[in-house]
Amino acid sequence: MSKFFYIFALLFVAIGCVDDDQYIISNSASLRFNRDTLSLDTILAGFPTQTDTFKVYNPNNKSIRLTRAWLERGASSPFRVNIDGEMLANGVGIDFEIAKKDSMFVFFFLNTPEINKDTPELVQDRLFFQTEGGKVQNVVLRAYAQGVYRLKGLTISSDTTFTANRPYQIFDSLVVEQGATLKLLAGARLYFHPGASLIVRGKLQSEGSAQQNVVLRGDRLGNMLSGIPYDRIPNQWGGVYFAAESYENSLMYTDIHSGQYGIRCDSSDVSQTKLTMNGCIVHNVARDGLSLKSNKAIVINSQLTNAGGDCVSIKGGDVQFIHCTIAQFYPLVGGDGVALRFSNYDGSYSLPLTTLKVFNTIVTGRNKDDVQGVEQEKESNIAFNYLFRNCLLNTEKVADEHFLNCFWNEDNPKDFSNSKNFIPVFNYDKLIFTFQLDSLSQAVGHADIGISNNYPTDRMGCSRLQDNAPDIGCYERQ
Numbered sequence: 001m002s003k004f005f006y007i008f009a010l011l012f013v014a015i016g017c018v019d020d021d022q023y024i025i026s027n028s029a030s031l032r033f034n035r036d037t038l039s040l041d042t043i044l045a046g047f048p049t050q051t052d053t054f055k056v057y058n059p060n061n062k063s064i065r066l067t068r069a070w071l072e073r074g075a076s077s078p079f080r081v082n083i084d085g086e087m088l089a090n091g092v093g094i095d096f097e098i099a100k101k102d103s104m105f106v107f108f109f110l111n112t113p114e115i116n117k118d119t120p121e122l123v124q125d126r127l128f129f130q131t132e133g134g135k136v137q138n139v140v141l142r143a144y145a146q147g148v149y150r151l152k153g154l155t156i157s158s159d160t161t162f163t164a165n166r167p168y169q170i171f172d173s174l175v176v177e178q179g180a181t182l183k184l185l186a187g188a189r190l191y192f193h194p195g196a197s198l199i200v201r202g203k204l205q206s207e208g209s210a211q212q213n214v215v216l217r218g219d220r221l222g223n224m225l226s227g228i229p230y231d232r233i234p235n236q237w238g239g240v241y242f243a244a245e246s247y248e249n250s251l252m253y254t255d256i257h258s259g260q261y262g263i264r265c266d267s268s269d270v271s272q273t274k275l276t277m278n279g280c281i282v283h284n285v286a287r288d289g290l291s292l293k294s295n296k297a298i299v300i301n302s303q304l305t306n307a308g309g310d311c312v313s314i315k316g317g318d319v320q321f322i323h324c325t326i327a328q329f330y331p332l333v334g335g336d337g338v339a340l341r342f343s344n345y346d347g348s349y350s351l352p353l354t355t356l357k358v359f360n361t362i363v364t365g366r367n368k369d370d371v372q373g374v375e376q377e378k379e380s381n382i383a384f385n386y387l388f389r390n391c392l393l394n395t396e397k398v399a400d401e402h403f404l405n406c407f408w409n410e411d412n413p414k415d416f417s418n419s420k421n422f423i424p425v426f427n428y429d430k431l432i433f434t435f436q437l438d439s440l441s442q443a444v445g446h447a448d449i450g451i452s453n454n455y456p457t458d459r460m461g462c463s464r465l466q467d468n469a470p471d472i473g474c475y476e477r478q
Contacts, residue, residue, distance in 0.1 A: 022062055022063050022100075023062055023063050023064065023065055023132065024060050024061075024062040024063070024064050024133070025065075025131075025132050025133045026133050027131075027133040027134050027135050028133075028135070029060050029064060029131060029133055029135060030059070030135060030137065031056055031057065031058060031059075031064070031066075031098075031129055031131070031137055032056075032057040032058075032059050033054060033055070033056055033057070033137075033139050034054055034055045034057070035054045035139065036139055036140065037139065037140040037142065038052065038054055038108070038139060038140065038141045038142065039142050039143065040052060040110060040142070040143035040222070041143070041221055041222060041229075042120055042143070042144045042145075042146050042221070043110060043112070043143050043144070043145055043146065043221055043222075044145075044146055044148050044167070044169060044191070044219065044221065045112045045113065045114055045115035045121075045145040045146060045147050045148065046112065046113060046114040046115070046148070046150070047111075047148075047169070047219075048109055048110070048111040049109045049110045049111070049143070049221070049222055050109065050220075050221075050222040050223075051107050051108070051109045052107070052108055052109065052222070053105055053106065053107050053108075054105075054106055054139070055103045055104070055105060055106070056098065056103060056104050056106060056129065057098075057102075057103045058098035058099065058100060058101065058102055058103065059101065060100060060101075061100055061101070062100050063097060063098065063099045063100050063102075064097070064098050064100075064131055064132070065095070065096070065097050065131065065132040066095075066096040066097070066098070066129055066130065066131055066132070067094060067095065067130050067131070067132055068092070068093070068094050068128075068129075068130045069081075069083055069088065069092070069093045069094075069096065069127065069128065069129050069130070070088070070091055070092045070093070070127075070128050071088065071091035071092075071125050071126070071127055071128075072125055072126040072127075072128065072138075073091065073125045074090060074091040074092070075090035075091050076091075077091050077125045078110055078111055078112045078113070078123060078125075079108055079109070079110050079125050079127075079141050080108060080109055080110075080111065081093075081106065081107070081108045081127060082106070082107040082108070083096060083104065083106050083107075084096055084104040084105065084106075106127070108127075108141060110123065110141075110143055110145075112145040114147070115145055115146075115147040116147055117147045117166075118147065118165045118166045120144035120145060120146045121144065121145050121146075121147075122142065122143075122144055122145075123142065123143050123144070123145050124140065124141065124142040124143075125140075125141045125142075126138045126139070126140055126141070127139050127141060146166065146167060147166050148166055148167045148168065148169045148191070149166060149167070149168045149169070150169045150171070151168055151169065151170050151171065151174060152171040152172055153171070153172040153173075154170075154174055154175070155175045155177060156174070156175065156176045156177060156180050156182055156202075157177045157179075157180050158180055159180060159181045159182075159183070160180070160181075160182050160183070161182075161183045161184075161185060162182070162183070162184050162185065162188045162190070163185050163188060164185055164186060164187030164188050164189070164212065167189040167190070167191050168188070168189065168190050168191065169191045169193070169219050170190060170191065170192045170193060170196050170198075170219075171193045171196055172193075172196060173195075173196045173197045173198070173199055173238065174190075174192075174196070174197075174198050174199070175199045175201070176198075176199070176200045176201060176202045176203070176204060177201055177202055178201040178202050178245050178246075179202055180202040180203070181202055181203040181204075181205060182200070182202070182203070182204050182205070183205045183206075183207065184204070184205070184206040184207060184208070184214045184254075185207055185214075186207055186208050186209045186211075186212040186213075186214065186253070187208070187212035187213075187214070188206075188208075188214045188215075189214075189215045189217075190214075190215070190216045190217075191217060191218065191219035192216070192217070192218055192219060192236075192237030192238065192259075193218075193219050193237065194218065194220070194235075194236065194237060195237070195238060196237055196238055197237065197238025197239055197240070197241055197259075198216065198238075198239075198240045198241070199241050199243070200240070200241065200242050200243065200246045200249065201243045201245055201246055202246060203246065203247070203248055203249055204240075204242075204246075204249045204250070204251070205249070205250050206250065206251045206252060206253075206254040207252055208251075208252050208253030208254050208255075208279070209252070209253050210253055210279060210457070210459070210460055210461030211461070212253075213253045213254060213255045213279075213281075214251075214252075214253065214254045214255065215254075215255045216240065216254065216255070216256045216257075216259075217231060217236070217237070217255075217256075217257055217258055217259075218230060218231065218236025218237040218258055218259070219236075219237070220236055227430055228430055228431055230258075231257070231258055232258065232284065232430075232431040232432070233258060233284075233431070234258055234259070234260070234284050234285050234286040234308060234332065235258075235259070235260050235286045236258045236259065237258070237259050237260070238259055238260050238261070239256070239259040239260055239261035239262055239263065239264065239285065239287075240256060240259075240262070240263045240264070241263075241264045241266075242263070242264070242265045242266060242274065242275065243266050244266040244267060244268050245268070246266075246268075246274070247268065247269075247272045247273065247274055248272070248273055249274065249275045249276070250275075250276045251275070251276070251277045251278070251280050252278050252279060252280075253278070253279035253280065253459075254277075254279075254280045254281075255280070255281040255283075256280070256281065256282050256283075257281060257282070257283040257284050257285070258283075258284050258285070259285050259286075260285065260286050260287060261285050261286070261287040261288055261289070261291065261309075262282035262283075262285045262288065262289040262290055262291075262304075262307065263275070263282060263289070263290050263291065264288070264291045265291065265292050265293060265295045265297065266293060267293045267294035267295070267316075267351070268294065268295060270294060270295065270296050270316075270317050270318050270354065271296070272296060273296045273297070273298070274292075274295040274296050274297050275292075275295065275297040275298075275299075276297070276298050276299075276300075277297075277298070277299045277300065277302050278299075278300045278301055278302070279300070279301045279302065279459050279474075280299075280301075280302040280303070281302065281303045281304075281305075281459075282302070282303070282304050282305070282311075283303065283304075283305045283306055283433075284305070284306045284307075284330075284431075284433075285306075285307050285308065285309075286307075286308040286309075286334075287307065287308055287309040288307055288309035288310050288311075288312075288313045288337070289304050289305070289306075289307040289309070289310070289311040289312060290304055290311070290312045290313070291310075291313045292312075292313070292314045292315070292317055292319055293315045293316065293317070293346065293351070294315065294316040294317045294351045295317045295318075295319070296317060296318040296319070297317065297318075297319050297320070298319075298320045298322070299319075299320065299321045299322070299324055300321075300322045300323060300324070300455060301322075301323050301324070301455060301457075301458060301459045301474045302321075302324050302325075302459065302474055303324070303325045303327075303435055303459065303474050303475075304324060304325070304326045304327075305325065305326070305327045305328070305329070305433065305435060306327070306328065306329055306330045306331070306335075306433060307328065307330055307335070307337055308330055308332070308334055308335040308336075308337065309335075309337040310328075310337035310338055310339070310340070310341045311326050311327065311328050311337065311338075311339045311340065311365075312326055312339065312340045312341070313337075313341050313342075314340075314341070314342040314343070314353070314356060315342075315343055315344075315345070315346045315351050316343075316344055316345070316346070316350075316351025316352055316353050316354075317351070317353065317354070317355075318354050318355045319355065319356050319357075320355070320356075320357045320358075320359075321357070321358045321359070321361050322357075322359045322360060322361070322451065322455060323359070323360045323361065323447070323451075323452070323455050323458070323464075323472075323473065323474055324358075324361045324362070324473070324474050325361070325362045325435050325473040325474045325475065326339045326340050326361065326362065326363045326364075327339060327362065327363075327364050327365055327422075327435060328364070328365030328366065328367060328370055329365060329366055329419055329426060329433060331428050331431060338365060338367050338369065338370045338371070338372050339363045339364060339365040339367075339370035339371065339394065340358075340363045340370065340371050340372070341372045341373075341374075342356055342372075342373045342374075342386065343373065343374045343375070343376070344375055344376050344382050344383060344384040345376035345382070350376060350382045351382075352382050352383035352384075353383055353384050353385060353386065354383050354385060355385055355386075356385065356386035356387070357386075357387050357389075358386070358387070358388045358389070358391055359388075359389045359390060359391070359448065359451050360389070360390050360391065360447040360448055360451050360452065360470070360472050360473075361388075361391045361392075361472065361473065362391070362392045362421065362443055362472055362473040363391060363392070363393050363394065363395075364392065364393070364394040364409060364417075364418055364421060365394055365418070366418055366419065367394070369394070369395045369396060370393075370394040370395060371388075371393050371394065371395035372395075373386060386402055387402055387403075387404070388402060388403045388404070388406050389403075389404045389405060389406070389448060389451075390404070390405050390406065390407075390446060390447055390448040390451070390472060391403075391406045391407070391472065392406070392407045392408075392409070392421070392441070392442050392443045392446070392472050392473070393406055393407070393408055393409070394408075394409040394417070394418060395408070396410070397410055397411070405448070407442040407443070407446060407472070409442075411442070412442055417442075420438065420440075420441075421437060421438060421441040421442075421443060422434060422435050422436060422437065422438060422441075423436055423437070423438045435473070435474075435475060436475050436477065436478075437471055437473065437475060437476075437477040438477075439477065441477075442472075443471050443472035443473050444469075444471050444472075444477050445467075445469035445470075445471060446469075446471070446472055447464070447470040447471055447472045449465075449468065449469070449470055452464050452465065452470035453465070458474060458475050458476040459474040459475060460475065460476075462475075462476050462478060463476070464476045
C-alpha cells in the first residue's frame with residue numbers, strides 16, 4: 001500500500017511539473033490588447049454609462065499568469081472594471097490566467113460625480129496588468145463627462161428660456177402650462193429619459209439655426225449594438241405633444257429624432273396657426289412622425305423621414321408643405337406606414353380639409369404608393385382640397401387639376417428612383433440615412449423658381465438660386 005502511494009505521489013509531482021512547464025514566465029512575454037485606448041463618447045456626468053468591453057490576448061505558445069491587475073487611481077477611480085468575471089475590489093484584482101493563443105474579456109463602465117461645468121471634462125485612468133514574469137502593460141480608459149441640468153417632473157408656468165450652455169436631461173416629462181412660453185435658444189439640447197415627453201399647453205419657440213440646431217433626443221448614450229448608437233434606435237423617449245389650447249408654436253432648425261412619435265398636434269381652431277416649422281428634422285420614430293389633426297400649420301425646408309407609422313399624417317385642417325423631403329424608409333420590423341397620408345375625417349368624425357398645399361416637395365419611400373389621400377364617402381360636402389405642385393412623388397401617375405408640373409418615380413428607371421434619389425447609399429445595417437440628392441434624381445433642377453425665390457436657402461443654409469434651377473426637396477444638391 002505504501003509502495004502504491006509512493007508511486008502515485010511521484011506521478012502527481014511529475015504532472016504538476018508538466019503543468020508548470022505550460023506557463024511562460026519570461027519577462028519578455030507580452031499581452032496584446034484589441035484596443036490600447038478605450039474612449040467612450042461624451043457621457044452625462046452623474047449618470048452611469050453602459051458597460052463597454054475589450055479583449056486581452058495571449059499571443060504566446062504557452063499559457064500566461066497575471067499576478068495582478070489594478071487601476072492607477074485605485075479605489076478613487078470613477079471606472080468600474082470586471083476582469084474575466086471578477087470585479088476589481090477597490091480597483092485591484094489578483095491571479096488571472098490566459099491559455100495559449102486565447103483571450104479574456106474585460107468589462108468596464110464609468111460613473112462620474114456631478115460636474116457643475118458647461119464644457120465637457122476629461123475623465124481618465126489607466127488599467128495595468130502584471131505578468132508572472134514581471135512585465136507591466138496598460139490600457140488607457142478615458143471619456144469626456146458633460147455636466148447637465150437634470151429636470152424631474154418640471155412644470156413651466158411662466159416664460160422660461162433654455163440655453164445652449166449644457167444639455168437638459170428630462171425625467172417624467174416636461175410640461176409647458178397654458179399662458180407660458182418655453183424658448184429654446186440655438187444649440188440647446190434636450191435629452192429625454194425613456195417615456196418622457198415634451199407636453200405643450202402654452203407655447204414653444206425653438207430658435208435653432210442652420211449652424212446650431214436645437215436637438216430633442218433620448219438620453220441614452222453609447223451603443224446598443226456594435227457600431228449602432230441608441231440614438232439611431234426609435235422609442236428612446238416620448239415625443240412632442242401640442243395640446244388643443246396651444247397655438248403659435250414655432251420650430252426653427254429643430255432636430256427631433258428617435259422617439260416613440262415625433263410631433264402630435266391635437267385638434268384646434270383652424271383659423272389660428274398651430275405650428276410653423278422651418279429647417280427641421282423629424283426622423284426615426286416608432287409611430288407617426290408629424291401628426292396634424294384639424295390644425296393650421298406650415299412646414300418649410302424640413303426633413304420628415306422614417307416612421308413606424310406615417311411620416312406625415314393629416315386629418316383635416318389648413319396645411320402647407322414647401323421645399324420639404326418626406327421619405328419613408330423605416331428599416332425596422334413593424335413599420336407599415338407611408339410617407340404622406342391625408343383625409344377629411346377621423347373615424348366617424350368629419351374634419352374638413354380646407355387646404356393642403358404641397359409645393360417643391362419630395363414624397364417618396366419604398367412602398368408601392370407613398371401618397372395616400374382618402375376622402376370621406378358618406379358626406380360629399382365635406383371639404384377635401386389638395387394641390388401638389390412641382391413635386392417628386394412615389395405614387396401612381398395622375399393627370400388632373402390636383403397635380404401641376406409634378407414628377408413621378410415611375411417615370412425613372414428603378415436605379416434612379418425611390419432611395420436612389422439620395423446619396424450616399426443608405427446603410428441599413430448601421431441605420432444611417434442621408435437625404436442629399438443624387439445628380440440623377442428628377443428632383444434636381446425641377447423646383448418652381450417662383451416659389452423658391454421666397455425660400456432662397458435650403459435646410460443647411462445653402463443657396464438654392466445660384467444656378468437659377470433650384471431643386472425639389474429640403475436639400476439643394478451641392
